[in-house]
Amino acid sequence: MAAAFSCPVFLPSTFSYNGNRYHGRIKIKINATSSTKVKTLNEIAGAGKGSSSLATSTEIGHLSQEQIRQRIPTKKQLVDPYRQGLIIERGVGYRQTVVVRSYEVGPYKTATLESLLNLFQETALNHVWMSGLLSNGFGATHGMVRNNLIWVVSRMQVQVDHYPIWGEVLEIDTWVGASGKNGMRRDWLIRSQATGITYARATSTWVMMNEKTRRLSKMPEEVRDEISPWFIEKRAINEDVPEKIVKLDDNARYVNSDLKPKRSDLDMNHHVNNVKYVRWMLETIPDKFLESHQLSGIVLEYRRECGSSDRVQSLCQPDEDETLTNGVEQSLLKNMILTPGIMEGNGYLGPLDVKSYGYTHLLQIKGDSKNEEIVRGRTRWRKKLSTLPYSS
């Protein structure tokens, strides 16, 4: 089993299919700044259990010790007892059972959106991990390594029909599929283990970037041959045409300026974590609204990544006319609210008895001459039915 796909962590990117240069400063691999090094790491991962023949340099010896501690599989695994993971869907999908932990819930004992995003990232990486081709955490197929290609995420959409509560046992399914000719989709479903009811669904889009030129790339044939056996047609969210998110400007109703990434906001890629972006977006919405509403969906369009020294501005704008939002903005509404998952929601949340509110978001880096977009977003909200714990 040689085929695998690369790192599905959340790496925002500026990109364009017109061949414009990528403006971010993505560094996917901590240990690998050149393709030669990447190849070495992959060779280690592919070398089976005996790493002694490769342990000629200090660095490789060091990596072997990591691998012992991490127990990175060098072959495809079907079951991961420690992570409670399981390969499903005839060998290409991944399911993990998780329990909502005490620190993953907010004031109402329901899992926070941030916790869900964390679990999406975790299960995606564990899926790759199970493939047996994860080298130092960011495996790429051999074809991708040969072509200096890495994955970058361009879009993420999450829809939460019902928030899991503290202590609840969840099953998270994740899988990949084709996205156009040159991209990949990764989807997730979160279900209650006890009832089988779907609580949340998510989809993300990934494109290939040349690590050296920082340009987006088409998917080479050899890479397509490697990864396409992993693709599943099934979709977590049925969207016809992705909604275009309007770019906000200085006239936005709410602006939060001078946001500074802190050390604790950096992930293992030394980038501001995806979850932090969402936090910045949501913190810009007035408290009064947040207290009485619950997020039902979010769409993120990544433009470029944010480094530790950037100063960030968060803008947001409520939809002008709530009636219009509920009646006319059909396409988005359908994506966010009227999907089959809710229709089959067994009464947890009917599609018609919920009034929906929308916000448009923008995170940007304040520059001296011009601002640079980090991420555009759309959030969708429903009124809380009650302020009691456990209510949605």
Added chain:
Amino acid sequence: MAAAFSCPVFLPSTFSYNGNRYHGRIKIKINATSSTKVKTLNEIAGAGKGSSSLATSTEIGHLSQEQIRQRIPTKKQLVDPYRQGLIIERGVGYRQTVVVRSYEVGPYKTATLESLLNLFQETALNHVWMSGLLSNGFGATHGMVRNNLIWVVSRMQVQVDHYPIWGEVLEIDTWVGASGKNGMRRDWLIRSQATGITYARATSTWVMMNEKTRRLSKMPEEVRDEISPWFIEKRAINEDVPEKIVKLDDNARYVNSDLKPKRSDLDMNHHVNNVKYVRWMLETIPDKFLESHQLSGIVLEYRRECGSSDRVQSLCQPDEDETLTNGVEQSLLKNMILTPGIMEGNGYLGPLDVKSYGYTHLLQIKGDSKNEEIVRGRTRWRKKLSTLPYSS
């Protein structure tokens, strides 16, 4: 098996054994503002599987649905397959196997201190959960409920000999013991599952507070009879006399003012999370120091809790003379660095080849007339041996 102990979440407190009133605004139970209600919840938890006889009010019916989703055990369990938990130590200790997740590590792929604190909280609660007497998450013994008593944490000490890395499988042991006549100790050990090497150890001290009068309380005999069967003598950290932490004043070298708790910083008790305190403390230390040093130990002394509307100031002061710190401040140094755990550390970290640096911390609420202490802290640091990932 009727005896259990109460909620070991991190609830900071102002307290004194002289009978002074408690000045905080602790609300331990979201659903329970009176002792009557607490009793009702406990009765539900103690009522076995048939809750129909109690489901007379909407609220109780609501709670039953939670309990179905949470699967709260109403009897003592010996194994929790979902949490990978296990009762050990002849029925009174708890062990949980966890894997370090991708979002629990920082830029160097090592678990953050915050992640370790989260895991301590989680395993403590799961230990209580396994006891079968967790009602809505904050179980108290019947004797405590009869006396309107709740637990509040007064002190926490963590010592990290070696940081676990992304993907590493850990075993976390936790247990409780007596602390003087009226208190309880909860300890933790984190071990590498692969090698058995101890990576971190922690201890915390809990006292009883009367929920109505907000005064600290002695432990009633009936409560002692209930909880003492759970006590183990074993200690994770051997400390003779807990070090007194000096109170910093406005002359402290580094001051970070006007820190504001955000919605996402609130835990399910609607308090600022313990982890946030630590973040505020550490963020006050200069970046330059943080980049080249790694935290090896922390002591926290809780004085009062912090609400969502408070404005917080973080002060910190490096130890004056580093040589002095290493040579003379024997008692603290012994606690933080020279414990048997490191002595037996199989070469991961020798006690003599590491220079240690100390900081004193204070978080306080800026008041108009006077400031109120939230928590005092001491942190201990060692120089990073390397900036490579995985190095300590």
